[in-house]
Amino acid sequence: TLLDEIPVTVSVLDCEVTKEIKRHELQSTSTFEEIRRQYANLWKCGLASVIITHKGETVPKDCTPKDLGFRPMQIPNPKLEIYRKSDTENGGGLNGGIITVESTPDYFIVKAQFKNRKKPVLIKVQDETTVGKIKELILEQLEEEKEPEIPRIEAMRVIFDDEYLTDDSATCQDIGIENEDCLDIHVQ
Structure with missing residues (x-):
């Protein structure tokens, strides 16, 4: 056709x-x-x-x-x-050194973008994941990617849809964060 x-x-x-x-x-x-x-x-x-x-x-x-x-x-x-x-x-080897990030029915992918970093940090989250946990996951991923300058968690400010997320206990579902959404991370 x-x-x-x-x-x-x-x-x-x-x-x-x-x-x-x-x-x-x-x-x-x-x-x-x-x-x-x-x-x-x-x-x-x-x-x-x-x-x-x-x-x-x-x-x-x-x-x-x-x-x-x-x-x-x-x-x-x-x-x-x-x-x-x-x-x-x-089934072979202890660590293939490969990081694969894909969404599954339980998890979805969120991109975190730092001003001074070219590539975004990809993390897996759930609807129940809190802003505080998102910060932890971002830091873990930065460590895994051997990022030379890892910020302190207290210095991180998360921005979604042009709004600072000040409540660390708010969840992705509360805020409306969905698969492949992008968060801006400012470091003070």
């Missing part, structure tokens, strides 16, 4: 290297093979190691955007996460 000829735009979160979301266009009846190939080249790994997920489920290699119900000109763009399968997922 004519609709099958219009490309589908998908947003792909690189959970491996850049932690950035990039848009890719592909035909609704083609597989995600070309996207896998691009990331395999970027990460210098085998094609079989590149995993694409949608809503926490692995996307099969022969699956098409149409199979997932994606449509041309869909707003917002369907979101996929892409990462490299680590040794730990294959």
Whole structure:
């Protein structure tokens, strides 16, 4: 049909290297093979190691955007996460050194952006996660990423929708924080 000829735009979160979301266009009846190939080249790994997920489920290699119900000109763009399968997922090694962040039905991803830091910090939270816990999770992730300058928790100010979040006991649900929302972090 004519609709099958219009490309589908998908947003792909690189959970491996850049932690950035990039848009890719592909035909609704083609597989995600070309996207896998691009990331395999970027990460210098085998094609079989590149995993694409949608809503926490692995996307099969022969699956098409149409199979997932994606449509041309869909707003917002369907979101996929892409990462490299680590040794730990294959049952070997103690630590594959790979950080994969993907949303699941219980958790969702929030991006925390510091003024002086190029890439955002990605953390997994739940509806019940408090602002205080968000600060702790951000600091833990900064330590894991070996950030040279880690702020004191008392110095961190969290901003969401242009408002300072002053109540550390307020939850994501109270505030309205949802999957892939972005928080600004100011350090005093």
